[in-house]
Amino acid sequence: MAKLGATAVAKGGSTKGKIVGGVIVGVIALIILFSLFNFASTDANKIGLHYGGGVIEDKKFKSIIPPGSTNKLIGPGDKIYAYPIDQRSYIIGGAGADTDNADEVTVVSKDNVRLGVRVQVYFTLNRSEEVIKPFHERIGLKTEAYEEDGWALMLQSYFRPQIDRALAAVGTQYAWAELYNNESKKAQFQTAAAKEFTRLLPAAVGGDYFCGPAYTGNNACGELSFTIQKPTPLDKGIIDGLEAKQRAELARQAQEQKNQQVNVELQSVKQQVAMLGAQGYLLKSAIESGKIQFMVIPQNGNVSIPVPTPAQTPR
Template sequence: MPQTPSFSAPASAARRLGKIAAGLGLLLFVLLLMLVFIRPTTVSTGPDQVALHYSDGAFTPRRFQECVPSSTRAWDGPGDKHYSYPASQRNYVFGEGGDRGPMTFVTKDGIEMSVDGVAAFLLDTGDCETLRKFHDLIGNRYAAYMDSSDGNGSAGWLAMLSVYLSRPLETAIDRASQNYTYTELYTDPTVKAQWERDVLEQLPDLVGRQIDGDEAFFTDFAITLQKPVPPESVKAALVAQQEAVARAKAKEAEAAAQVKAAEAQVAVEKAEAAKIAERIKVLGKEGYLKQYAIDAGLNPYQPTTGGLITDRE
């Protein structure tokens, strides 16, 4: 009988190759899975940044580990988190194109004004424990840590400042403004400078009241306020008033000048009269008149009819 061809050897080889491929695929999957869970995390802080390191891996509890100082690159465990905060002076700008619009306030005489300016401050990153408390109480709640892609403050940073800095600053400006009229703030640089100092004096305490606990997370405040601006209608009235005062002062100065000119003229005339009186004493009245005529280009010695020779018959 003819023998049927046997395919057992090639089939067995194919099965072995399939098992090997499956094994390699499983190994690759395991390696990729391990890479996801065990690859280290890294942080690189700039010269004006400090970072907080928290463990947060798949098999570790979320727990604070350490502070990472400025200008440092570090590698930590898989899944760990790093949160960067600014270590240099920060500015909060209010006004057109700033972090928020102008701040409004009411003066002693009840006029609403607005002002642009800048509030400068430092976040206390010098003490690691203080920074950790800030992150746990405030920073993490608002996601206020820095955007690591460009080193700028995040949207959460501005949201946090709107609560912990902007509102206290509004209160400080409003309270300080109760001591001054709008004309003083608008026209007197000395009063405006004192008003600015009053705002700065109140700000640290008002900021501290927003924070639970005794920590001073924000320090080294500085304030720069631009010239406050009243409503347009009030400004127009004030300008008109100033123009009227200027015109009145100009008229007063003109009148004073005319008085002085008249007084000077009287003094000249008195001096001339005294001079004439002295000359009369020397020349006599008739002699003075003759001399005056001569000085004026006249001839005081005109012929008279009494001196004419007439024909005698």
């Protein structure tokens, strides 16, 4: 009896041990399984580039991970590089994200005046696979543009030099005063600078990696939005001189208007003297000014004129 009981206990312990061991083996298997695979997710405003990174495969491009993806299964060691697909900006001289706020672009005008120019460029990244893949491999990896700091470095390295070159090439075609206070000339300058920048940027980066701000991935790429603020002389004394000159010109114009008015009045006097004679004109002027008063007396009419009574001096 005792012997049989001992055998039963031994069998029960063995069963429990097998169950615990099976659970442990299952957990270990799951850990190994999950270590062999990765899961990738992307934000709604970012697109992912999936590259292999396993021990037994090359680090080559595999696929595009669409914006807003959740828990996409990828291989062990694989990596996702995420890039923004919403509207972006690069601003020189200002404050905010993606802004080079250290200075302005310096432009030398046709008449050799140094001008400070603030520039705003608005754009989106071209998300088509045949474009964004070479962008990542040629520029993104080098500048780490898939990171926030790397993105700013990419803009500083590739956008800023081309903006400087575009403004420098176009600025010498205009006098500084034209760019400062002539809206038509400023608009021409902006259009020409935008055209030059649009030509220079693809050549510098190696492709049409950037589209206009209205690009959504399903429409035409479009041109980048390039705007400039009023170019301002770096020497503020030049502006003071221009304002003083403008005040003098306004004063001269006001004096000319006064002189023209006097001439008109003088011509009128000459015409009246020629028609009325000198005495007649003087009499007319005296009547109009109220210095001479007169009354119209009807023909054969009786008129009573009050005679003032002299005041009597009291005795």
